[in-house]
Amino acid sequence: MQNDSKALPGFSYSRAFFEELVDTALAHAKKLGATDAGAEASEGSGLSVSVRKGELETVERNRDKSLGVTVYLGQRRGNASTSDFSRAAIEQTVQAAYDIARFTAEDPVAGLPDEADVATEQRDLDLFHPWPITSEQAAELALACEHAALAVDKRITNSEGAGVSAQQSHFFSAHTHGFRGGYASSRHSLSVAPIAGKGNDMQRDYWYSSERNARDLAAPEAVGRYAAERALSRLKSRKIGTRQCPVLFESPLAAGLLGSLTQALSGGALxxxxxxLVDSLGKPVLPKHIDVLEDPFIIGGKGSSPFDEEGVRVQARKVVDAGRVAGYFLSTYSARKLGMRTTGNAGGSHNLTLRSRLTRAGDDLDEMLRKLGTGLFVIELMGQGVNYVTGDYSRGASGFWVENGRIAYPVQEITIAGNLRDMFKGIQAVGADAYTYGSKTVGSVLIDRMTVAGN
Structure with a gap:
């Protein structure tokens, strides 16, 4: 097949070519006798550059392409993919998906989305901003970021490096229940990880900036300076004794708590x-002052999309309303398993915001530390100690011990533990220091009581 139409900047294939590719696959599936079928063509490309201690370390360019085909024979499903866009390869891939479906057991809830749920319009959400940066320019940015970190203080003694990444992709998808759509998107980033101190008192930290449009990235000097200040603040860390106390999660870590809630309310887990949180719909799982909102239509948002991965329409909604679960995160399949209707979340959530009705404009980090009083302010978590079946939570942590609302000293080599059910209900306050981590936006979160295990 020939790619005759003009491709988007930075891509080898055009939207028109992808449409032809997908239509060829669907037509062949029907010819073989498929009841239903879906196909998606995609392409991604990017540049990643890393430096360390003033020297270029790596330059990586990535370019990939794929055609994925799903075939249904009644309620039997088969899937296959290829990176070869020739007609012969397309037909072989469809045949492979068809053969898999023939020998797969029937699943009573398998199938494409109901036609009534399929998205029929596609908003332009301003998700594509190609960054025509050269490897030399990327290296200059990374070096400037690292240099800014090393120049902050003589106690910044080393670096794990700095990096710049420019990534973009586009796709077109269609299926036999009436969906046709696709779009291009981009994501670019800049990061650095400086090391402070020497010998037994060495501390590392990092910071980064990530945006769809490179013009919105923070200045490399600002990223480097802030990363260095974070590392310096952790010098002379102490251990503390085991106790129970309130815990304040820094806003990027609070986004992880929101991620845990999302996982627990996802159809597959349910x-x-x-x-x-099985059977939690309509029940209180958070305090009355907490709402969780989902909005797929934020212009340029990292979790924005005009439809989900199945071509189902999406909508802005409240997931948690005054502490009560107002909705789950469901794909077509998980919704049918639960006897419910898809929420347009095949592929995950879209732009979640956790907020408190008690938060005031002046509730910055200093005010949140004052509300914490005496307790632990956490800025780093380690390990994967979350059991979603029971809600048990146990993570390695480091941060600062706070007394009378003021940071007293840095702490390390501790573990914080609790149960997510209690932690969610124990949220006392959410800061106005809202931070967007990926597609989740939340301020610092104060939890009334957790176990802190130290010496």
Missing amino acids: YRKTSF
Whole structure:
């Protein structure tokens, strides 16, 4: 097949070519006798550059392409993919998906989305901003970022390096229940990880900036300076004794708590009964002052999309309303398993915001530390100690011990533990220091009581 139409900047293939590719696959599936079928063509490209201690370390360019085909024979499903866009390869891939479906057991809830749920319009959400940066320019940015970190203080003694990444992709997808759509998107980033101190008192930290449009990235000097200040603040860290106390999660870490809530309310975990929030719809799981909002239509948002991965329409909604679960995160399949209707979340959530009705404009980090009083302010978590079946939570942590609302000293080599059910209900306050981490936006979060294990 020939790619005759003009491709978008930085891509080898055009939207028109992808449409032809997908239509060829669907037509062949029908010819073989498929009941239904879907196909998606995609392409991605990017540049990643890393430096360390003033020297260029790596330059990586990535370019990939794929055609994925799903075939249904009644309620039997088969899937196959290829990176070869020739007609012969397309037909072989469709045949492979068809053969898999023939020998797969029937699944009573398998199938494409209901036609009534399929998106029929596609908003332009301003997701594509190609960054025509050269490897030399990327290296200059990374070096400037690292240099800014090293120049902050003589106690910044080393670096794990700095990096610049420019990534973009586009796709077109269609299926036989009436969906046709696709779009291009981009994501670019700049990061650095300086090391402070010497010998037994060495501390590392990092900072980064990530945006769809490179013009919105923070200045490399600002990223480097802030990363260095974070590393310096952790010097002379102490251990503390085991106790129970309030814990304040820094806003990027609070986004992880929101991620845990999302996981527990996701269809796959719910129908498999591997979530501690099974049958929680309409029930209080957070305090009355907490709402969680989902908005797929934020212009340029990292979680924005005009439809989900199945071509189902998406909508802005409240997931948690005054502490009560107002909705789950469901794909077509998980919704059918639960006897419910898809929420347009095949592929995950879209732009979540956790907010408190008690938050005031002046509730910055200093005010949140005052509300914490005496307790632990956490700025780094380690390990994957979350059991979603029981809600048990245990993570390695470091941060600062706070007394009378003021940071007293840095702490390290501790573990914080609790149960997510209690932690969610124990949220006392959410800061106005809102930070967007990926597609989740939340301020610092104060939890009334957790176990802190130290010496």
